[in-house]
Amino acid sequence: MPGYSVVLCDLDGTLSDPKEGITHSVQYALRKMAVASVPQSDELTAFIGPPLHESFMCWGLTESEAWRAVTYYREYFSVHGLYENYLYPRVRETLERLAHNQIALWLATSKPTGFSEQILEFFGLRSLFTGVVGSDFDGTGAHKVDVLQKIVEKNSGLGREHFLMVGDHEQDILAASRWEIDCAAVEYGYGLRTALHEAHPTYWIKRFDEIYPIVMGNIKPGQ
16 A cells, blocks of 8 residues: 555756856846846856745845736746756656556645646646646746645645655755655755755655655655
8 A cells, every 4th residue: 555645746946957048047137137247057056945035035036027027038038948858767757657547646846836837747647647836927826835725725624644755855845844744855946955854854865766666655754
């Protein structure tokens, strides 16, 4: 009998490596905002994961400037950046195995739902997922705690012990903890390892396929 029957997957940094598309989109936006010195891609990885407008504000933009930057970001992302994206090793095979074993897969992301649906379609993975929950284009519902709330409510007949969150950012782990859901932190993504440790995930995984024995109940917390 599986250890978990519902698996909530983060997208960026967990299922796929979006660095190229996201950082190119950020660079495009900053140029459109007439920022004097646009950073190299490696300096912009903090944009991967958190709500986008908040990341622009952390870069020093006012709230109104940040939302204008988001508009510019999407000009590039919707045409090019969305497809500058690569699945991590063993993701497709692992999702297929989980779906074959009747595990309900949910995408749980801060990215707008529309873009998230397109990305899953691009990778040929959409049919494996029971549902996709992301944010609205106006930023509503972008925080991971709100994303997880929606998924829990859509599965209200199940106890929290049936859910597993998989993500690379401390926001994934903290949101899961808020809803009393076990969580697996992936080590290959873009979350800061120190912050992930401080969030106290239930499991650590070095490769995505390591979630399979966890979900199927062959590895218990603490093992």
